[in-house]
Amino acid sequence: MRKVFIAFTIILSILTLTSCWNYREINRMRFVAGVAIDYDEIKDEYVVTSEVVTLIQGGEKFGSTLFQSRGKTVFDAVRDTVMKNARKLYWGHAKIVILSKDMTGERLITALDYTGRDAEFRDDIWILVSGEKAASEILEETFEKRDEIVSFHIDNAIKNEGSISTYHGIPAWRFIKDMFAKGVSPTIPVVVVADKHGRKVPKLGGQAIIKGDEIVGYLDEVETKSYIWIIDKLKGGLITVETEVDHKTVEVTMEIFGNKTTLDAKKIKDEIVMKIDIESDLGIAEIAGDVNVIEKKGREILKKDVEKHIKRLIEEVIERVQKEYECDIFKFSTEIKKKMPKEWKRIEPNWNQVFSDLEVEVNVTANIKGSALTSEPIKVVD
Amino acid sequence: MNKEVISDVQGICLVILFISGSTLALPTAPAAGSDLWIAILLAIIIAIPLYLAYSRLLSLYPGNDLFDILEKIFGKVFGKLLGLVFTxxxxxxxxxxxxxxxxxxxxxxxxxxxxxIPMLIVIFLCVFAVKEGIETLGRWAKLFVIFNAPIPTITILLLIPQMDFNNIQPILFDGIRPLMEGTLQALIFPFGDVVIFLMVFFALKTKKSSYNALIKGLLLGGIMIAGVSLAEVLVLGKDLYAMNLYPNHTVAAKVSIGETLHRLEVISIIATLTSIFLKISICLLAACNGVAKIFGFDDYRFIVIPVALLMCNVSYFIYGTIEEKSIWVNDFTVYYFLPIQIILPILILIAGEINTRRINRIDNGKA
Structure with missing residues (x-):
């Protein structure tokens, strides 16, 4: 009898005590897809614009609604949306954080601290900077019909960055890690509003350079590609090279199939020299003219020209960053620290100065793997 | 009194789960920065002679636990006083x-x-397990090692694409001092905590069992912890590792294989909670055993619920805030744990050696 009673009690409590303490029904939550953080100088407040996933067209399709709220801190502003929304927001699926250009210094730290500390945020959320005046414009002005989710659009664009390589997404945790590391300056992708067939869409391109906690400058799309090349994250993309075979100039578009960049710090006569060895696999994707660059002789010339072209691109961007921004976005410091720790201890205090005078040696090897489907250029015969 | 027996394998499993207990969740040896894996390995090496001392103490008095041994060596009053310290x-x-x-x-x-709420639920489970006795715990450990040991290993393997070896190079960049601090941290937590087993390993099969269980458990559990910590620091870098309260959880969330396998943090939570459950149970068992021995009860079982509820209460008000906890854990545990984990057991061992020799001599003299 006792046993039956105990078994009955257990079954009863299993059936009745299943729910969690803070049980949340899915229809009582709002899923945030992305957020844009601005700072209002006049009122001295943070303005948080959050994009929330909603159902449109009678529940057949997902669209989005925007909520804007203000507060003295980012968290304060986020909580403020609850009043307007009447439901609590769920941040676990948020994909992007867009910061406005003036979110630097303390404001940047506040925004990062909130996203890194709050347990609901995933720390692999993408950090972006708005190329427009305000960060909220990116969410407000694109997809005006609100029938597509801007944040998911940007998230997909970053996930497929490998085939374009004109921007390089950085998740929040890696960004925070780079902020911690001495001598390394992180970069974050820039997003702007672009026009596509009369429809406004968000467009990524270029990187903003962050030195300390300030945005000191921007890399354009070409420079960004070279930057990605140097930090060995290049997975694909195109480059257009001008080459001259038999006194005929032709533009050849090359597709990048694979790349391996190795950095090596060497000491030559008391001077630190940074050696950058690049080995790229490329294929001929398009020949804009009647010049045979596929047969052996033309190919050799093309190879030389490609190597020269890449070398120039890379040297240009390094020089510009060295002279204009004086901050190490290429993580040369990590390499020097690894190879010569004693030397690094000596130069660490004035690393930015050392970096801007650092000698860089670029070696490029281009392997032309193939020419896609055709073996000869299209011949135009009169 | 009780005729519980645990096999050697069960002993090893108990030690593995005990060592990996809360260590899996928390940062291990954070003071050593990027060299923490060396610090952990060093701590394992230092822990081997320590565990040999523990085992020797147990094998001098087979079938007895620390409290019996203390009474045999130091007499009733002083032995009980020392027993109180360990309890x-x-x-x-x-x-x-x-x-x-x-x-x-x-x-x-x-x-x-x-x-x-979560503390109450776990403590009641622990009461249940402890009332069933060390034998049940041993069998439980043997079962759950099969679940808990592979999870960290799989996580490490899945994290390989995210690892960056620049995070641990150059080795010994900050010099030897942080490494030593880290070694001390790792020695105290988790390896020194195993001193608890002196109070519960009364049910081992043979004299040699304690050597087997402690040393093998140390090597397996320690290498698992070193591997997990190394993987964590390789992914996160030393700054984020030290900043994160729960680096293992952060790292497991970064697992991403294609579009299918993502975010294993839930699995890591389960693995952590099960081993923490074992660690609490062993501590509870040791405390109850100590109370029972000090007051001369035959059985510890009826004391389990009061001690467990007291434990639950104390842990509710022991720290006001997380800051208090981190100050306590970082600054004070060294002075508090080190004597109990290392100095006292060694002194007891020396006294025990002298005592057994004397008894043997008297026995021989009689014969």
């Missing part, structure tokens, strides 16, 4: 681990639940 240590360690478990769950997944 308090076991109780306090249990309290700290229990609070850790509560904080872990509250911070990571149940932010609006009062901390008492």
């Amino acid at each position: 308090c240590f076991a109780f306090h360690l249990g309290v700290m681990v229990l609070r850790e478990q509560g904080d872990y769950l509250i911070t990571l997944s149940l932010p609006e639940t009062p901390i008492m």
